[in-house]
Amino acid sequence: MRPRNDRQRTVVALSAALPPLTAAQQAHARRICFTPTAYVCRRQAWCSECGETFTMPDSELSVAIGVAGRAVCPHCGARLKAEASRRRKASWAVYFTVLTTRRGWQVCRHFVAEKHSRAGHAASCILREAVQSWIMPDGSYEVMARHVSATPGGAYDRWVWHSPLELRDKRNGRVSAYSPHLDKYSPHGYVCPGGSVLPLLRRNGFTRSCDTLPVDAFMRMILRDREAEVLAKAGQWELIAYKHLHGCGEFGLPFQHAVRIACRHAYRVSDAQQWFDLLHMLDAEGRDTRSPHYILPADLRGAHDALLRIRARHEAEEEARRKIAEAARNEAAYLESRGRYFGLCFQAGGITVRTIRSVREMAEEGAAMHHCVYSAGYYRRPESLILTARDSHGRRLETVEVSLRTFTVVQSRAACNGTSPRHDAIIALVEQNMNRIKEITDELRNSNQTA
Secondary structure, three states, X not given: OOOXXXXXXXXXXXXXXXXXXXXXXXXXHHHHHXXXXXXXXXXXXXXXXXXXXXXXXXXXXXXXXXXXXXXXXXXXXXXXXXXXXXXXXXXXXXXXXXXXXXXOEEEEEEEEEEEEEEOOEEEEEEEEXXXXXXXXXXXXXXXXXXXXXXXXXXXXXXXXXOXXXXXXXXXXXXXXXXXXXXXXXXXXXXXXXXXXXXXXHHHOOOOOOOOOOOHHHHHHHHHHOHHHHHHHXXXXXXXXXXXXXXXXXXXXXXXXXXXXXXXXXXXXXXXXXXXXXXXXXXXXXXXXXXXXXXXXXXXXXXXHHHHHHHHHHHHHHHHHHHHHHHHHOOHHHHHHHXXXXXXXXXXXXXXXXXXXXXXXXXXXXXXXXXXXXXXXXXXXXXXXXXXXXXXXOOOEEEEEEEEOOOOOEEEEEOHHHOOOOOHHHHHHHHHHOHXXXXXXXXXXXXXXXHO
């Protein structure tokens, strides 16, 4: 893209005058971007730095399970991370960013560091510049980048290295509408120590400690967003990353008062998504979201999980109340079909078995016994009569289903669909009085036929 104004022409001219990486910067890139590795197979290892082979004192199994994690190459002296693998070659590609300034511009130079290792050969490493982000003190910026090839595999940063660094339309950096935070012109990588940074950035809280998002995106946020500036000065890196990930504008984070309280108390949010979930649940529970006691837990995960269990219990209770209210609307039909059985009551040996006399009572029975007598709609089943068995103190023992077609006990369930110690006695009591159920059923059928 050709420069269209003086500002863009200035960027193009200054970009052409940028010096190449120094030897110290190149050495630092190789040191921090790649981890020297020893690939171990049957005690034989080869070094990813020099490619030479040597014998490991530890077995492949001990390396695989992490017992032996380190080794020293006897040929080049490199300290290696041991990895159990049969591979004979390996390649890596990592972004590496160098910071500099030019005439009031903050420049982020993004390089791709590529390393290729092969057994028997010394490793080769090359650094090539892919993107330059030129940032003004007001947060606006221009992009110099190489061409990106379109690939069917979905790679968004497949740089065409023979293409020149040219001015690019930064609007084309967005990878997709589903990932608005992912920008191919703002890669996330290691930041070279040293370099120059605008004094305004340091004043607004810039530090290399923020590794949760790309450095140029971080710079632009703290230059144009007051909230991001405050969060940066407070070291709230997780909140800044959340703000970037969710595309929150200035003062766009939810629960602003809670964020201010966290900053005031020097409380570092370890997991922004989990913290905001906690705040939403506290608000739903009617808890005080301005109280540090609730919103600044020492154990964020523990507090989140505990409140989640409380919310689940309250939702279950609300669901039970909803079912009971729904049951009230079915009372008339249940009374008409089962009203003649309401007087049934059997007693023997400290056990009382009687008919469940309303849909509401059936809902309460299901909630108390933790089974599906209500949720499965047994009150709507014309061939089922539901009884409740209790002890001499009125405590629920089991819920009994009797078939009005075969006059047998279909099932008798205690809490959680189990059986009580008096299961056999309950069934025996119901079977002894089955003739009473049959008499009422026959009377109902005769009256219906007469009608």
